[in-house]
Amino acid sequence: MSTVEQDFVHEPLxxxxxxxxxxxxxxxxxxRAACIDALKLVQKRFRFVSDVHLAEVxxxxxxxxxxxxxxxxxxxxxFRRPVGRHVILLCDSVACWVxxxxxxxxxxxERLSVKPGETTEDGRFTLLPIVCxxxxxxxxxxxVDEDLYGDLDAAxxxxxxxxxx
Amino acid sequence: MIETPLTATIxxxxxxxxxxGYERVGGYQAMRKALNMTPEAIIGEIKSSRLxxxxxxxxxxGRKWEAVPKRDEPPFLRYLIVNADEMEPGSFKDRxxxxxxxxxxxxxxxxxxxxxxAALAYIFVRGEYVLALERLAxxxxxxxxxxxxxxxxxGSGFSLTxxxxxxxxxxxxxxxxxxxxxxxxxxxxxxxxxPRSAVSGLWGKPSVVNNVxxxxxxxxxxxxGANWYLGLSHSVDGGTKLYGVSGRVKRPGLWxxxxxxxxxxxxxEHAGGxxxxxxxxxxxxxxxxxxxxxxxxxDVRMDFASVQKIGSSLGTGNIVxxxxxxxxxxxxxxxEHFFAQESCGWCTPCRDGLPWVERILTAxxxxxGKAEDLELLIHHxxxxxxxxxxxxxxxxxxxxxxxxxxxFRSEFERHINEKACPWHDTKDAWT
Ligand SMILES: Cc1cc2nc3c(=O)[nH]c(=O)nc-3n(C[C@H](O)[C@H](O)[C@H](O)COP(=O)(O)O)c2cc1C
Ligand code: SF4
Ligand code: FES
Numbered sequence: 001m002s003t004v005e006q007d008f009v010h011e012p013l014x015x016x017x018x019x020x021x022x023x024x025x026x027x028x029x030x031x032r033a034a035c036i037d038a039l040k041l042v043q044k045r046f047r048f049v050s051d052v053h054l055a056e057v058x059x060x061x062x063x064x065x066x067x068x069x070x071x072x073x074x075x076x077x078x079f080r081r082p083v084g085r086h087v088i089l090l091c092d093s094v095a096c097w098v099x100x101x102x103x104x105x106x107x108x109x110e111r112l113s114v115k116p117g118e119t120t121e122d123g124r125f126t127l128l129p130i131v132c133x134x135x136x137x138x139x140x141x142x143x144v145d146e147d148l149y150g151d152l153d154a155a156x157x158x159x160x161x162x163x164x165x
Numbered sequence: 166m167i168e169t170p171l172t173a174t175i176x177x178x179x180x181x182x183x184x185x186g187y188e189r190v191g192g193y194q195a196m197r198k199a200l201n202m203t204p205e206a207i208i209g210e211i212k213s214s215r216l217x218x219x220x221x222x223x224x225x226x227g228r229k230w231e232a233v234p235k236r237d238e239p240p241f242l243r244y245l246i247v248n249a250d251e252m253e254p255g256s257f258k259d260r261x262x263x264x265x266x267x268x269x270x271x272x273x274x275x276x277x278x279x280x281x282x283a284a285l286a287y288i289f290v291r292g293e294y295v296l297a298l299e300r301l302a303x304x305x306x307x308x309x310x311x312x313x314x315x316x317x318x319x320g321s322g323f324s325l326t327x328x329x330x331x332x333x334x335x336x337x338x339x340x341x342x343x344x345x346x347x348x349x350x351x352x353x354x355x356x357x358x359x360p361r362s363a364v365s366g367l368w369g370k371p372s373v374v375n376n377v378x379x380x381x382x383x384x385x386x387x388x389x390g391a392n393w394y395l396g397l398s399h400s401v402d403g404g405t406k407l408y409g410v411s412g413r414v415k416r417p418g419l420w421x422x423x424x425x426x427x428x429x430x431x432x433x434e435h436a437g438g439x440x441x442x443x444x445x446x447x448x449x450x451x452x453x454x455x456x457x458x459x460x461x462x463x464d465v466r467m468d469f470a471s472v473q474k475i476g477s478s479l480g481t482g483n484i485v486x487x488x489x490x491x492x493x494x495x496x497x498x499x500x501e502h503f504f505a506q507e508s509c510g511w512c513t514p515c516r517d518g519l520p521w522v523e524r525i526l527t528a529x530x531x532x533x534g535k536a537e538d539l540e541l542l543i544h545h546x547x548x549x550x551x552x553x554x555x556x557x558x559x560x561x562x563x564x565x566x567x568x569x570x571x572x573f574r575s576e577f578e579r580h581i582n583e584k585a586c587p588w589h590d591t592k593d594a595w596t
Contacts, residue, residue, distance in 0.1 A: 029368060032350035036333040040292075061350075074352040074509075075333025077292045089293065093254035094453055095411035095485050097499045100595040131252050131336060131503065133293055134260040136411035136483070137418045146295045153595060 013056050017045060021060050031061045035071055039078050048079040076130070083126040084119040086164055089143040093132035099139035104152045105129075111161060124164065168397055169421040170385035171378065171405060175265045181300050184307040187268040193313060195384035199276040200321040202387075204236055207280040211383065213391035215403040219258075220248055220339075220376030221451065221480050222557075223402075223469040226383075232363035233281040233371045243371040245278045246348070247288040247380060249297070250332060250339035253452035254503055255485040258407040259377040261419055263290065263297035266381065267304035271327065273380035275313060276387055278325050281373055285326050289344055292331045301329050336507035340556050341374040342366070343509065354511050355556035378407055400425025400468035408467060410436035412486030413443040419483075425468035428458065431484065443488040447572060451480020453500050454561030456568035457487075476568065490596070492588035493573040494580055497566060498526040504562035515559040518549050522566065529577065532585040539577055542570060 013021075021038045028034040038061065042053050049057075049072060051065075058068040072078045079087075090105055105116060108127055112120050119126040135141035138150025149160055174182060174190050182190065199207055212227030233243060247270070251259040262270060270288075278286050290298050305327050308314045316324045330348060332338050338347045342356040345367045366372025382404055386394045395403045402424055408431050409419040415437030422431065428450065432438065439445055447457040450467065456477035458465065465471050472479045487496055505519035522545050525538050546567040549559040570577065579587055586592070 028350075030349065033348065035350040036347075037331070039333070040331065071333075071350065071352055075335055077332075077334035092499075093503060094449070094496065094499055095255050097496065098412050098485065098487065098491055102593045103595040106593050130293065131334075131507065132254040132256065134251050134257040134291075136255055136257045136485070137409065139411055139417075143293060143295075148296070 089130035092129040095136035096139040101140040195388040214394040219378035236282040243283040245283040245286040249290040256481040256483040273383040398424040409483035425466040429463040455480040512555040
């Protein structure tokens with residue numbers, strides 16, 4: 001990760017984000033019930049939840065940082081470590097496995113020079129395995145950021161990756 | 166002509182109808198009718214329809230609603246929760262309904278909430294379902310603007326708020342009591358029962374958790390009556406079901422069919438049978454947590470009792486096909502990897518047992534298995550079976566393993582005797 005980006009994640013949450021979090025907390029039945037939503041907001045802005053931000057959110061929701069971290073680390077979609085500019089979620093569940101999911105994974109790893117769980121040198125992509133995406137009739141399937149792709153083969157994968165160049 | 170109450174209003178282009186479009190095809194009429202009925206009458210109708218939950222366990226929906234305290238009994242705060250977590254590997258039916266017919270779900274939520282007198286409903290959606298979340302949130306706003314959601318709905322005196330929640334992502338969140346923990350902003354750990362959630366669920370208040378497909382069945386039942394609904398079915402339980410097929414079939418997909426449609430009809434007519442060059446070895450009838458069904462039993466009717474009779478379970482009714490080109494041990498390793506990863510870690514047999522099972526399967530697949538490994542696996546199947554763990558994740562994990570050990574015994578033995586995987590060449594293959 002470049003130094004520029006590291007500075008960026010050490011920025012405080014800022015008044016806008018703090019206000020947004022305070023608002024959802026106020027509307028929740030109980031402040032801590034807003035914690036997943038709050039962490040997702042942070043992640044939307046900073047791509048992952050750093051220790052500094054975690055502590056800030058915890059204070060806003062009247063939780064200890066340890067308590068909030070216990071929740072954050074439990075869930076698959078809350079990233080506590082830096083990720084690339086685009087997150088590839090490649091399904092590794094059973095229907096995709098039957099339909100060549102392992103080949104899709106090998107192809108992506110080769111093209112991006114990463115192993116599952118890693119981020120590319122240029123910080124463009126992070127490749128993560130994910131549980132069944134509910135796109136089994138178009139297996140193998142993956143998401144890139146918020147978009148779902150199915151019927152993956154080598155050519156289609158290359159084509160999708162090109163869109164992010 | 167088969168009637169398809171779940172999918173009838175889905176448009177050919179797949180875009181969801183807006184509230185006006187949904188009303189034009191008869192939408193929200195069932196809600197109007199329900200608001201003029203008593204909660205007891207609604208529950209009675211749902212009971213007569215023999216609607217059973219579509220989330221996997223098949224609990225009678227009417228009976229579940231009836232277990233909530235009556236409207237004049239405290240506590241007066243209750244919750245209806247829609248389980249839209251859909252993370253059971255091989256299942257894709259709820260996503261279709263969420264994305265393509267969100268207003269039918271919302272109408273089902275309003276009727277269900279009125280029946281149990283819940284003033285608050287949560288729709289708990291897995292975080293990866295981005296499009297579904299967007300469309301649901303939009304549909305809720307539209308329904309609010311019409312006065313179907315909010316204070317004093319159509320002058321009935323009944324008020325309802327609907328929240329759409331995006332999950333942080335973990336399979337265990339789909340377990341009804343773990344879902345409460347997730348909504349409360351905690352680690353999603355299941356809870357001990359009793360107390361039953363109908364008495365003490367979310368924030369200790371009476372709560373009902375229903376699957377997406379279950380609630381989408383509700384408006385048509387109220388509108389057209391329990392007898393009509395019963396008549397749609399080929400089984401003792403009412404209605405239709407969204408059956409799905411994935412794997413090497415000619416036409417993978419989803420079809421709404423009479424409840425109790427035979428498995429071979431789904432596989433060979435609707436899904437078109439196997440693609441050229443592939444043979445069907447076995448299927449998982451309803452996701453990763455269901456026992457294999459082998460071809461000699463493909464005449465089974467896909468209803469709760471019939472599938473149970475042959476030693477499996479209906480699960481989500483979304484079928485995964487294993488063909489002869491993939492290694493059955495590899496498939497089991499894939500399933501147990503999923504369960505080991507998704508175990509919440511609360512109880513020891515599951516937390517320690519599932520990774521052990523995964524390691525043994527990995528070793529056998531790699532040709533490093535020993536004869537005694539099969540005994541160890543069999544031991545785990547009973548050690549992690551029903552009643553031994555805190556929730557049903559572990560027994561679900563043992564369903565394919567137990568049946569796999571039976572049906573694929575010779576494949577297990579070949580791996581061990583030959584010290585190699587006979588399918589080694591197809592391991593990383595696209596086809
Ligand atoms: C580990 C586990 C995961 C589950 N995941 C889901 C799910 O994603 N969606 C669902 O509707 N039910 C799921 N269930 C079943 C629920 O606990 C519950 O029975 C169901 O939501 C009730 O709805 P129904 O009565 O309408 O079927 C799961 C159960 C277990 C044990
Ligand atoms: S069986 Fe597994 S998932 Fe269920 S409570 Fe125990 S550890 Fe958690
Ligand atoms: S198994 Fe991959 S999308 Fe369902």
